[in-house]
Amino acid sequence: MQTGQRRTWQRRLSSVLALGLFTGSLMLSLALPVRSQVPIDVREAYTLMDQGLVNQAITIFENAVQRYPQSVEARLGLAIAYRRAGRDADAFATYERVLEIDPSNRLALLSLGTLAGFRIDWQDRGIEALTTLLELDPNDTQARAQRALLYGYQGQFGRAIADYEIALQANPTPEVVLGAAQVYAYSGDYELAIALFNRYRGTGGEIRGSAATAYAVALRETGNPDQAAQLLQAELQRYGNVLDGTTIRMRAELAINYAAIGQVSQAESVLARLQGRRDSRMILSRSYLALARYTGNPVYVNEAIALYEEVLTQEPVYLTVGIGREIADVLTGFPQYRTYALEVYRQLAEQQPNDRSLQIQQASLERxxxxxxxxxxxxxxATALQPLPSDPYQQRIIAQSLTRLDSPDPVLLPYYQTLLNAGVNEPLLSYRIAQIYVQQNDFATARSALSQYAATPMGQRESYASEILLAEIDRREGNLEGAAQRYERVIASNPPDSGVLSGAFQGLAGIRQTQGRLPEAIALYDQIIQLNPQDPTKPLGRASLAYQGGLISEAEAETVLNTWLSTQPPTYTPPELYSLVGALPANPQRQPLYATLLQNDPNNIPIQLRQVELIAARDPNAAEAYVNELIARDPNNLGAYFVQGQLAQNAGNLRRADRAYSTILNQDPNNVDALAALGGVRFQQRRFTSASRIYNEVLELEPNNRVAQRALIDLTAVQGNRLTALRQLEQMQLQASATGGVDAELLQQQRRIEEGFLQQRGFQPPWERY
Structure with missing residues (x-):
């Protein structure tokens, strides 16, 4: 939330509470033990203030403070008068003087908490004052609601919610309900936010200004972007051409809702007035990221990142830990900016050495x-979690830090489980647990964890995520059609998030490629390009798929790659670039490109393999040393053993290749790619019985695995049963024709067998899973 927006929201929500605090001599008389003990000139000043003669009262109060420096009543009166005169800073300082004399003075403590809502630099002191008051009286719901409000301004939603949960049970005022609704909306609990907004409206209140913006967020995230857009349109008309903190946030939210309903040009028009403003950079960058989410257009991502970089480089003095963390979290989501994000995390960790969530985020990104x-x-x-903090807010922040990266490391599994068992309210814990069990081929446990995620409000909103992970489980179990049907259901539901839709198309294209239905896979990729016409990464993905399927030549694939390299910044390294570069043969001219790609993703197997192949061409011993270094750096990294096995296989050292793939299987006995690769080695060793057994193991794990099916046909042929092999190929071609046309790879295999030529070298496994 931008500074101007926060101040406007703070003033609106604090105004009613402020009026309750400054009711003049009546409240003061209740606070005084014996009114006659108050000096006569102080009582005179209160009388003048009650009559509205505030400036005259201030003069008398100031003189009284000089005359009676230890008089709480005189200083309280002066603070109230300053506040009525609009002199907030003087009032704030005067309440501090009251507390020097009477540290437990309720009015001064509560007033500091209220005034803290007007300026960011007062918020910490306001929270401290309210905390003191709540220690004196835990049942002071007014103080608790105000502290919740301040926590909300700071983005400490867990702490704000903890206070609101108590305040909402104690017959809260409508304003407290409205404040809670906004905090719940911005913290992501949209269903409860909607319920609270409706509760506030039930009291006769209207949702206006910054509260309307928060209401629109909750409406959009619960599937009502049209209603949200209408609400914000009406609100902006009330403000006319005014551009302040409230309308800046309102415009940004309206633009996001326009994008959610497909009105992108209107979204851009609404955001136009925010461009070039220093006070709009953070909120504009968030809006651009939302537009990228709904449109799939990477141009918006680039604009958002540029704004974040401006904030980081031009405003380092005013950069708070919260804003810095938000920027780093966003940068982490883009491979080309992860090194930059790590620098930010390290700087933040230096500023906050006891922030365990920053320690975890830094370590996760370094990994x-x-x-x-x-x-x-x-x-x-483990060090950061010893002991696990008792504060639910800190627990949730730590959980969010651990779940930030999309590809969870299996070593984190016990920590995810610990947090989940502790009752931490972070649904992504269950989702990440499911992902790890999928990696480990424990599909029953993965489904169980995924069902826990799906039962949460987030899981119900993000049901596509569950469906896509279930599709991956189906694929790994060999149920390719089941996986395809899940992707087709996601596509048919037409999700508003273009990234989800494109991901479903890509998943389905991968299934069709595995099934040998290449024309269908290419057609699906053409739909992806149509969905994302401005996204230069999609032609890269299509070229990779077409090249691997033999539908375009190496020269054509290189033309697509060279076009990309000549038009895009070298730091932009999307997954599609890795796919195409990894599919193409090793090329010495691409050595700098390999180095850049490995800098951003050091564990990418295809790129590591191309790097090793170049080294091996110059010095086989150096290549072997490089691979050994990869393994020594992380003995549990299965990908390094794949590189070792492929290098040895290319060099004809089948015994070493056998050991490398067997090492993988010792750690992960059901690793289908390692089994397929080992089967290829045994094939080359002419150990046909062993190769057949291994390929049949692959088919037990994945009944539709094309590598194993085709390898077994080649084994049938090489052992003298060419006619049987050809019949099996004809049957596979009939199946391919029934589902998607001619399979070019099967035709090539048939031609080789008919000509009596068979390369006995096995098949390269599909690396993309590692």
Whole structure:
């Protein structure tokens, strides 16, 4: 939330409470033990203030404070008068003087908490004052509601909610309900926020100003972007051409709702007035990221990142930990900016050395960038969680830190489980647990964890995430059609998030490729490009798919790659770029590109393999040393053993390749790709019986695995049963024709067998899963 927006929201929500605090001599008389003990000139000043003669009262109060420096009544009166005169800073300082004399003075403590809602730099002191008051009287719901409000301004939603949960049970005022509704909306509990907004409306209150913006957020995230847009349109008309904190946030939210309902040009028009303003950079960047989410257009991402970089470089003095963390969290989501994000996390950790969530975020990103091993990540997380903090807010922040990255490291599994068992309200814990069990091929446990996630409000809103992970489980179990049907259901539901829709299309294209239905896979990729016409990454993905399927030549694939390299910044390294570069043969001219890609993703297997192949071409011993270094850096990284096995296989050292793939299987006995690769080695060793057994194991795990099916046909042919092999190929072609046309790979295999030529080298496994 921007500074101007926060102040406007704070003033609106604090105004009623402020009026209750400053009711003049009546409230003061209740606070005084014996009114006759108050000096006569102080009583005279209160009388003048009650009559509305505030400036005259201030003069008398100031003189009284000089005459009676230890008089609480005189200083309280002066503070109230300053507040009525609009001199907030003087009032704030005077209440502090009251507390020097009477540290437990309720009116001064509560007033500091109220005034803290007007300026960001007063918020910490206001929270401290209200905390003192609540220690004196835990049942002071007015103080608790105000502290919740201040926590909400600071983005400490867990603490704000903890206070609101108590305040909402004590017959709260409508204003408290409205404040709670906004905090719940911005914290992501949209269903409860809607219920509270409706509760406030039931008291006769109107949802206006910044509260309307929060209401629109909750409406959009619960499936009502049209209603949200209408609400904000009406509100902006009330403000006319005014552009302040409230209308800036309102415009940004309206633009997001326009994008959610497909009105992108209107969204851009609404945001136009926010461009070029220093006070709008953070909120404008958030809006651009939301537009990218709904449109799939990476241009918006680039604009958002540029604004974040401006904030980081031009406003370092005013950069708060909260804003810095938000920026780093966003940068983490883009591989080309992860090194930059790590720098930000490190700076924040230096500022807040006791913030365990920052320690975890830093360690997780260092692991993602290959700077530490999986074991070291586990050790650092264990240290950060000893002991687990008792504060639910801190627990949730730690859980969010652990679940930030999309590809969870299996070493984090016990920590996810610990937090979940502690009752931490972070649904992504269950989702990440499910992802890890999928990696480990424990599909029953993965489904159980996924069902827990699906039962949460977030899981119900983000049901596509569950469906896509279930599709991956189906694929790994060999149920390719089941996986395809899940992707098709996601596509048919037309989700508003273009990233989800594109991901479903890509998943379905991958299934069709695995099934040998390449024309259908390419057609699906064409739909992806149509969905994302401005996204330059999609032609890369299509070229990779077409090249691997033999539908375009190496020269054509390189043309697509060279076009990308000549038009895009070298730091932009999307997954599609990795896919195409990894599919193409190793090329010495691409050595700098390999280095850049590995800097952003050190564990990418295809790129590591191309790097090793270049080294091997110059010095086989150096290549072997490089691979050994990869393994020594992280012995649990299965991908490094794949590179070792492929390098040895290319060099004809089948015994070493056998050991590398067997090492993987010792750690992960059901690793289908390692089994398929080992089967290929046994094939080359002419150990046909062993190769057949291994490929049949693959089919037990994945009944529709094309690598194993085709390898067994080749084994049938090489052992003298060419006619049987050809019949099996014809049957596979008939199946392919029934579902998607001619399978070019099967035709090539049929031609080789008919000509009596068979390359006995096995098949390269599908690396993309590692």
């Amino acid at each position: 993602e960038l290959g700077q530490i091993s999986s074991a070291e990540l586990g050790q650092r997380v």
